[in-house]
Amino acid sequence: MRNRSCLVLLVLLSCVDAAGAGNLPQVQSVPYVDLPRFMGQWYLIATIPTAFERDAWNAVQTYALQADGTILTSLSFHKSASDGPLKYIQAPAYVRAGSGNAIWAVRLFGPIKAQYVVAWLQFDYSMMIVARDARDYVWVFSRTPAVSEADWSAVRERVISLGYDISKLYEVPQTWAPK
Numbered sequence: 001m002r003n004r005s006c007l008v009l010l011v012l013l014s015c016v017d018a019a020g021a022g023n024l025p026q027v028q029s030v031p032y033v034d035l036p037r038f039m040g041q042w043y044l045i046a047t048i049p050t051a052f053e054r055d056a057w058n059a060v061q062t063y064a065l066q067a068d069g070t071i072l073t074s075l076s077f078h079k080s081a082s083d084g085p086l087k088y089i090q091a092p093a094y095v096r097a098g099s100g101n102a103i104w105a106v107r108l109f110g111p112i113k114a115q116y117v118v119a120w121l122q123f124d125y126s127m128m129i130v131a132r133d134a135r136d137y138v139w140v141f142s143r144t145p146a147v148s149e150a151d152w153s154a155v156r157e158r159v160i161s162l163g164y165d166i167s168k169l170y171e172v173p174q175t176w177a178p179k
Contacts, residue, residue, distance in 0.1 A: 027131045027162060029102035030121045035071070035095070037125050038118075039063045042141035044077070045127075045152075046159075048168045050137055052089060055080045057173045061141060063093075070094055073106060082175040120158050127155060135163050145174035 044059035053059065059077035066072055071093040078084040093116060096103040105113035119131040127147065130139040140155055147155070160166050 024133060024135055024163065026133050027117045027119050027135075029099060029117045029119060031102070032100035033102045033118050033121065034125075035065055035101050038101075038121075039065050039071075040143075042128070042143060043145045043174055044075075044139060044172045045142050045147055045155075045174070046140040046169050046171045048136065048138045048164060049170055052087070053077070054170075056087070057082050057084060058145075058175060059172050061139075066092075071104065077172075082173065119162055120155075127151065129155065129158055129162070131162050131164075135165075138162070138164050138169070145176045 040063065042061045042063070044053075044056065044061055047053060047056075047059075049056065053075070056077035056079065059075065062074045062076075064072040064074070072090060073093050074088070074090045076086060076088045079087050091106050091108060093104040093106045094113070095101050096105065102118040104116040104118075106116050107113050115132045115134075117131050117133070118128060120129040122128065125143070127140070127142045130141065132138070138159055140159065142151075156166060156169070159169060
């Protein structure tokens with residue numbers, strides 16, 4: 001029941017923030033995303049979180065391209081601690097035609113969809129930033145659970161340049177054991 005309440009809150013926030021996004025310039029997406037290369041596992045390094053993601057640990061987002069062209073997004077994380085309760089959410093995403101595969105609509109439930117813009121993508125597909133025009137949520141992902149201090153500093157500057165309040169950025173603890 002708690003997960004459903006969080007999801008409902010997320011949907012309401014998405015609807016409300018869409019109205020306020022008109023005052024802000026659109027987030028520019030990357031010109032092109034090679035979807036097969038993009039698919040797979042990404043570690044959530046930092047976020048301005050939705051209500052559902054607040055206090056996440058060891059968060060991992062997985063993308064899977066479906067036969068019909070949709071993308072299945074799956075987020076899993078531990079709540080409040082590395083051994084906290086495991087939380088999980090899946091949602092289909094739809095690539096916006098003409099966007100170079102860089103702008104998606106993620107269906108939360110029913111007809112409710114949230115904007116998802118690949119605003120920055122490292123040339124080797126090792127890191128990325130997902131943003132929204134409303135500047136309410138942002139996600140920094142990496143293919144590895146840890147990033148260098150130089151990469152972290154550079155990506156923070158990119159988040160600022162997108163128009164986000166960096167003081168709201170939550171660094172997601174990634175406590176994965178080395179392999």
